[in-house]
Amino acid sequence: MDFVVxxxxxxxxxxxxxxxxxxxxxxLTPELxxxxxxxxxxxxxxxxxxxxxxxxxxxxLVLKDYEEGRGFFLYTGRGPSGPMHIGHIIPFYMTRWFQExxxxxxxxxxxxxxxxxxxPEMGLNDTRRWAYENILDIAAVGxxxxxxxxxxxxxxxxxxxxxxxVSKKVTFSTARAVFGxxxxxxxxxxxxxxxxxxxxxxxxxxxxxxAAIDQxxxxxxxxxxxESLGYYKTAxxxxxxxxxxxxxxxxxxxxxxxxxxxxxxxxxIVRRKIxxxxxxxxxxxxxxxxEKGGNPDKCVVFKWLEMFFEPDxxxxxxxxxxxRAGRLLCGECKNYLIEKVQAFLREHQERRKQAEPLxxxxxxxxxxxxxxxxxxxxxxxxxxx
Amino acid sequence: MDFVVxxxxxxxxxxxxxxxxxxxxxxLTPELxxxxxxxxxxxxxxxxxxxxxxxxxxxxLVLKDYEEGRGFFLYTGRGPSGPMHIGHIIPFYMTRWFQExxxxxxxxxxxxxxxxxxxPEMGLNDTRRWAYENILDIAAVGxxxxxxxxxxxxxxxxxxxxxxxVSKKVTFSTARAVFGxxxxxxxxxxxxxxxxxxxxxxxxxxxxxxAAIDQxxxxxxxxxxxESLGYYKTAxxxxxxxxxxxxxxxxxxxxxxxxxxxxxxxxxIVRRKIxxxxxxxxxxxxxxxxEKGGNPDKCVVFKWLEMFFEPDxxxxxxxxxxxRAGRLLCGECKNYLIEKVQAFLREHQERRKQAEPLxxxxxxxxxxxxxxxxxxxxxxxxxxx
Numbered sequence: 001m002d003f004v005v006x007x008x009x010x011x012x013x014x015x016x017x018x019x020x021x022x023x024x025x026x027x028l029t030p031e032l033x034x035x036x037x038x039x040x041x042x043x044x045x046x047x048x049x050x051x052x053x054x055x056x057x058x059x060x061l062v063l064k065d066y067e068e069g070r071g072f073f074l075y076t077g078r079g080p081s082g083p084m085h086i087g088h089i090i091p092f093y094m095t096r097w098f099q100e101x102x103x104x105x106x107x108x109x110x111x112x113x114x115x116x117x118x119x120p121e122m123g124l125n126d127t128r129r130w131a132y133e134n135i136l137d138i139a140a141v142g143x144x145x146x147x148x149x150x151x152x153x154x155x156x157x158x159x160x161x162x163x164x165x166v167s168k169k170v171t172f173s174t175a176r177a178v179f180g181x182x183x184x185x186x187x188x189x190x191x192x193x194x195x196x197x198x199x200x201x202x203x204x205x206x207x208x209x210x211a212a213i214d215q216x217x218x219x220x221x222x223x224x225x226x227e228s229l230g231y232y233k234t235a236x237x238x239x240x241x242x243x244x245x246x247x248x249x250x251x252x253x254x255x256x257x258x259x260x261x262x263x264x265x266x267x268x269i270v271r272r273k274i275x276x277x278x279x280x281x282x283x284x285x286x287x288x289x290x291e292k293g294g295n296p297d298k299c300v301v302f303k304w305l306e307m308f309f310e311p312d313x314x315x316x317x318x319x320x321x322x323x324r325a326g327r328l329l330c331g332e333c334k335n336y337l338i339e340k341v342q343a344f345l346r347e348h349q350e351r352r353k354q355a356e357p358l359x360x361x362x363x364x365x366x367x368x369x370x371x372x373x374x375x376x377x378x379x380x381x382x383x384x385x
Numbered sequence: 386m387d388f389v390v391x392x393x394x395x396x397x398x399x400x401x402x403x404x405x406x407x408x409x410x411x412x413l414t415p416e417l418x419x420x421x422x423x424x425x426x427x428x429x430x431x432x433x434x435x436x437x438x439x440x441x442x443x444x445x446l447v448l449k450d451y452e453e454g455r456g457f458f459l460y461t462g463r464g465p466s467g468p469m470h471i472g473h474i475i476p477f478y479m480t481r482w483f484q485e486x487x488x489x490x491x492x493x494x495x496x497x498x499x500x501x502x503x504x505p506e507m508g509l510n511d512t513r514r515w516a517y518e519n520i521l522d523i524a525a526v527g528x529x530x531x532x533x534x535x536x537x538x539x540x541x542x543x544x545x546x547x548x549x550x551v552s553k554k555v556t557f558s559t560a561r562a563v564f565g566x567x568x569x570x571x572x573x574x575x576x577x578x579x580x581x582x583x584x585x586x587x588x589x590x591x592x593x594x595x596a597a598i599d600q601x602x603x604x605x606x607x608x609x610x611x612e613s614l615g616y617y618k619t620a621x622x623x624x625x626x627x628x629x630x631x632x633x634x635x636x637x638x639x640x641x642x643x644x645x646x647x648x649x650x651x652x653x654i655v656r657r658k659i660x661x662x663x664x665x666x667x668x669x670x671x672x673x674x675x676e677k678g679g680n681p682d683k684c685v686v687f688k689w690l691e692m693f694f695e696p697d698x699x700x701x702x703x704x705x706x707x708x709r710a711g712r713l714l715c716g717e718c719k720n721y722l723i724e725k726v727q728a729f730l731r732e733h734q735e736r737r738k739q740a741e742p743l744x745x746x747x748x749x750x751x752x753x754x755x756x757x758x759x760x761x762x763x764x765x766x767x768x769x770x
Contacts, residue, residue, distance in 0.1 A: 113549050116549065116550075116553065117549065117552065117553045124549065124550060153545075154545075154546050154549055155546070155763065157544070157545040157546050157761065158542050159542070159545070160542040160544070160545035161539050161540070163573075164498050164501065164502065164509065164539055164573060165509060166573075167502065167572050167574075167576065168501065168502045168571050168573050169571070170571060170572045170573075171568065171569045171570065171571060171572070172557075172566065172569070172570050172572060172575060173569065175572050181557065182557075183558040184557070184558065185556065186552060186553050186554070186555060186556060186557075187552050187555045187556070187557060187560050187575050187576050187578065188551075188552025188553050188555075188579065189552075190557060190575050190576065191552065191572050191573065191575065191576035194572055194573065194576075360765055363765070364763060364765035364766055365765060365766075373763075376542065377762060377766075378748075378749060378758075380745055380748070380749035380750060381749055381750075381755075381758055
């Protein structure tokens, strides 16, 4: 093993084919991608065209459920322990596409409970503050305000009720096998798998979780017990990791600022970080580059363009060839990426500034949010005094 | 103290002394009982006069807090897995006395989550149905409807928020040491100590838990972590066990109907059970009884009278002496107890029939209940849409 993928660490250059075998998932086939195109009557987005999503569980059944009118719903989440970076937000833009095209409900769990429990230095007030900041970013993505419910576990505590039946099905040894608990694990984190699985039971439809493949083990527990609870095993569509600026291995890390572009970074910071830290596949000198060409397969700048920032397929291929042929210098590519990232952040930050009323809707007053809160308030209190 | 030399104190004395040492609690001294009388400006109730409560943790500090104006609050609970019997309800009548005389808030946790998780054969609907039935019985005791909050964990899920900080302080090995968890324990029950401790943090005052002494270990975890959370270690006042009909050892058990009188038992059932199952200290024949006398120290009938059903001290002492002297036959005592229990149940059942509106108050609309629910509903939803 020259790479390690568990929910808590991603190291080394990832062999995605190997991961599919290891995790026991299925490859996202051209047929399924074609089927998605057909059902959504839409052009395929970049992240499907370019196999950012590469693996799945029961995505075929999700499409079947949709086709036959049973529908499905989306579920994803965020652990609010710090500012969000580009690697965090891109999956939400992808999720938005699914919601838009299929017109389905989306639940977003903000795990301010889990982050508080596992971070010794953090108070619940800290993770709640980050929850507030992160939700602004997530709302800025622009989900359907009447079909989206963003909830913090420590606030939408109805989640506990739904976690109870889950928690009756999972033994300590099962949970430990997946999460690696020890004698000194806190009882809060031992319970957390039940809280995390609970939203997959929000509706009596199939749940689709778009997530990086390292999250897959969490859902194995859900899939083991779902049917005995009278629900569907959750489906998932697995994404690749958005690589850190500093290399194609590992994940962007909020604790290593040089590896990541934060959503709040100023344009000048973006320029400096990409210019200084982005690893490319270039040669040592301009002359060598002109002569031998660069290697885009080893270039983070190219990877970022491929994964998100260059939606134009022709331009991307052209860039690949120009690089290989020595017609492009790394500085040119960096500048191009810098402009793309700056433009993306400008728009994102603009939407974020205006996201307050949207946050209120997706958390409390939108159609879906209101339904979810209604479920948690006893009839006697709805009547008034 | 009128009862220092009475036989029933001497009887249990050695065992309960031992328990105090074993559990590391403190004896409830005559001084503390006297202080209670003084502060409440009331006659002492039977269960203090006769040392039904015999041990405590920090009850002295509770009285001090009360005396100096800081106040305190009461917390107790019930696991709703079946019908309640007399042994279950008597502590609630005692708790009512504390509430009445000190004028304090009382929180009653109904653990429909825990019972569901530990009973393989029960659904959440079953424990909720029992919760409904049990709460009717508890409300019938007649607590102050504006100072009492009865809540079911699966409904008042705000409890989860309060359990989160607790659950960050307790490791698996600590919880296992107290609760005896194993590899196959469900993750829900491993988390439960946090849910159970959470109400001790409902107010920034000292919490007083009236409970049988066997519950004490549960609160050790709370006492270990409370101060690090900025709260008081919970206080407790420990009761003896109300013995089963069939003997002075063990506890009444809902799963052995011959040992217990249920709150819903008809008068005729009460008569038959006591007549048939109650263990006495009588002799084999009437003649022998007249000659040698009975042994009230080994008699469940006498114990029940002593612990709850004969409030008149003089009458009780008289009965003790008459029994020893052979002037009483067991049948006479049984008939006396039968009448007392029937009268108690008649009144209790009458109040239970009318308890519906009271239940609504203590669960939802009374002053304290409303405050507790208000805390769990986000501002945005209180405003209306």
